[in-house]
Amino acid sequence: MNAHNIHSNPYNSPPASPKYSFVGTPAALPGIGTNDSQQRAQHTIGGEIKLIGAGPGDPDLLTMAAYKAITSWADIVLADKLVSKEILALVSCPLFIANKEKGCQASGQKELYERATLALQQGLRVVRLKQGDPFIFGRGGEEYLYFRRLGFEPTIVPGLSSSISGPLLANIPLTHRGIASQFLVCTGTGSQDTIPDTPTYVAHRTTVFLMALHRLESLVKDLKSAGYPDELPVAIVERASAHDQRCVKATVGTVVQVVKDAGYRPPGILIAGWACDALAQDPEQLDGLTNRADDL
Amino acid sequence: MNAHNIHSNPYNSPPASPKYSFVGTPAALPGIGTNDSQQRAQHTIGGEIKLIGAGPGDPDLLTMAAYKAITSWADIVLADKLVSKEILALVSCPLFIANKEKGCQASGQKELYERATLALQQGLRVVRLKQGDPFIFGRGGEEYLYFRRLGFEPTIVPGLSSSISGPLLANIPLTHRGIASQFLVCTGTGSQDTIPDTPTYVAHRTTVFLMALHRLESLVKDLKSAGYPDELPVAIVERASAHDQRCVKATVGTVVQVVKDAGYRPPGILIAGWACDALAQDPEQLDGLTNRADDL
CATH class of the missing domain: 3.40.1010.10 (Tetrapyrrole methylase, N-terminal domain)
Structure with a gap:
């Protein structure tokens, strides 16, 4: 030693x-x-x-x-x-x-x-x-x-870091049993304004993209090419913890249009993964997720 | 909308x-x-x-x-x-x-x-x-x-989260320009004590494993199989922020023996990636990393 x-x-x-x-x-x-x-x-x-x-x-x-x-x-x-x-x-x-x-x-x-x-x-x-x-x-x-x-x-x-606290403040758990067992934080903009590699799609992973919203359209194109399904939930959290924090929910397939309609107010992060909807207000979904104290 | x-x-x-x-x-x-x-x-x-x-x-x-x-x-x-x-x-x-x-x-x-x-x-x-x-x-x-x-x-x-603050308190930046542009946080133990999939090796990524040290030997075997190079630096940070915090440095190739020699005091996290050595005390290495203010 x-x-x-x-x-x-x-x-x-x-x-x-x-x-x-x-x-x-x-x-x-x-x-x-x-x-x-x-x-x-x-x-x-x-x-x-x-x-x-x-x-x-x-x-x-x-x-x-x-x-x-x-x-x-x-x-x-x-x-x-x-x-x-x-x-x-x-x-x-x-x-x-x-x-x-x-x-x-x-x-x-x-x-x-x-x-x-x-x-x-x-x-x-x-x-x-x-x-x-x-x-x-x-x-x-x-x-x-x-x-x-x-x-x-x-x-x-x-x-x-807003990479973790931003999702939390928008009620999105980056990890959630049965849904997401890992999370990846990456940047949408590389050094010298290059485009970094798109991370592989992993179903039980939540991915947080920082500095990516100015190139949302090309990012979404990259995600689709990398196998991210159209129906995968995404969320954009803007100005986390500020007076005017806002969370926009969509899917890989709809997010470009949703952001076009809603506008974008930087700074913000993009979260992609099934965990985006883990705490959604849907009684049927909740029944599948809660009250499993026997394994806590 | x-x-x-x-x-x-x-x-x-x-x-x-x-x-x-x-x-x-x-x-x-x-x-x-x-x-x-x-x-x-x-x-x-x-x-x-x-x-x-x-x-x-x-x-x-x-x-x-x-x-x-x-x-x-x-x-x-x-x-x-x-x-x-x-x-x-x-x-x-x-x-x-x-x-x-x-x-x-x-x-x-x-x-x-x-x-x-x-x-x-x-x-x-x-x-x-x-x-x-x-x-x-x-x-x-x-x-x-x-x-x-x-x-x-x-x-x-x-x-x-100790997944971010643990490495920081041991002087390991999870992201560092030219070395690591993304980080992944995952667990070494799945639900019901199963072994989760080993994440793919990505050279410009830092990976943090939580709840993994009790199965270090099999984890390292998995990492090697997944293409993590023997010389990749790893660090174990135990009891982050406590009086008796300790950081053990090694590589994928040496970590099992190093931990055998040093012992392990839970709780701890395992960090794998080139960023583990980004702030190392090596003047030659520093010259390659610092004082690049023209791009900050």
Whole structure:
């Protein structure tokens, strides 16, 4: 057994401050939500940075860790434009919102890196606040590597990804016994705007497509070619957790026309699979699904 | 356009209380974390129930909604045995922990249903607290249907699923540009303890196996048969977010021996995919991954 294969937790003392064991980050993970300067001095060389997921948008869906970090820990918060106004309103320190509009991604990211680096070199506590979960299509891994190379090992804090919470908030279980035993999350848009491979159709799988709705028509064509049946239920969940969240239900065969009629209000995700109808209001269907406590 | 295909938000007034639009749940979603009796009377017929995800275990990874619900909203909390002691310690009302040990699943679930139903009929606020996310292998959909059939439409509150947060807390991004553009979450154990189909190998996919480690040897055999290369990195994350979280790294070819040597401390998840090494401490590898801000 090679010793470097196992990464145990170096934070066993004091037990009152349990922390995760990150691979190769022995100096990371200072206490969340503390302003105690003594504890700070103990942990800090230069500044500290946390790369935090803000969840889908409703402040009630922030983690406690995220809430504490932006309301009482951070000296500066650097957020993406997608983070909701309601969450940004909680920030109690200087706030910088990256300008990553189409065409400005590179300069916006560069400015964000520069501001974060300056703050870290000044010994400040930096929160990099990202929509959803930092490691699910958030390119959090790349930012993590960037800051680590500068000598600042970020603490990564998960957030609710809309890939899971979006379906849930529209009452769609990605897994449901007898219907879906696995789920796949993929993007409808590859790097450099390429079209990624369409995943194989698997009957007992729910598939969530992110960044796919702008090319719905060609995606549906791809799905049909890949064997997704016309009658397979699909749902589009727009603006998950926001005031104006909306769920549009259709099938592979009807979704293009349904969206043409209903319009589309980004951002949204497309869910395809039999589980889309698992909790539908149909007494006959319910009888087949519920009250099977003998196997729970 | 059939009207029932679109579900807009009926909660636009007052704007101070934004709520999601659930399919077919016009009377659900009372305010989170309020004890205001007037607001309560307005929403309640009989009792109210929230089906809430507790996340992986660290109280800092609870959502604000979950924290408020168990500390100040609930009259009774019904939790699974898997929910961490640290989270249960936050509960400020009567707490019932379901006994769903092997062999007692049916009676444990029945007792939980009975207690919840009684509380609801007494007009109480019930929190059903589940490990992780309620709709990811939590059978939350079945409980949702059960309570809806009784006339009590549960509010569903997402939680961090260990399928995403586990890898993150071990510094493994499920998606990473140039390495993994999709991720699949599946179970290693089917219903009635059957072995599910092994998912096809896709090079740009990260696959997370839940409930698979007790049959690691046969799973690895299945993976090899399905074309997963021997050198594909795998990681096992045990007890994500707990004091004693541990991450064991290996490959498809070595993992059985590595786990034999290191031992296994449940619960844990198995992650397979090139992304397992995306953030590894290897300067040569890093050079290929970082600082590509021109495409961010």
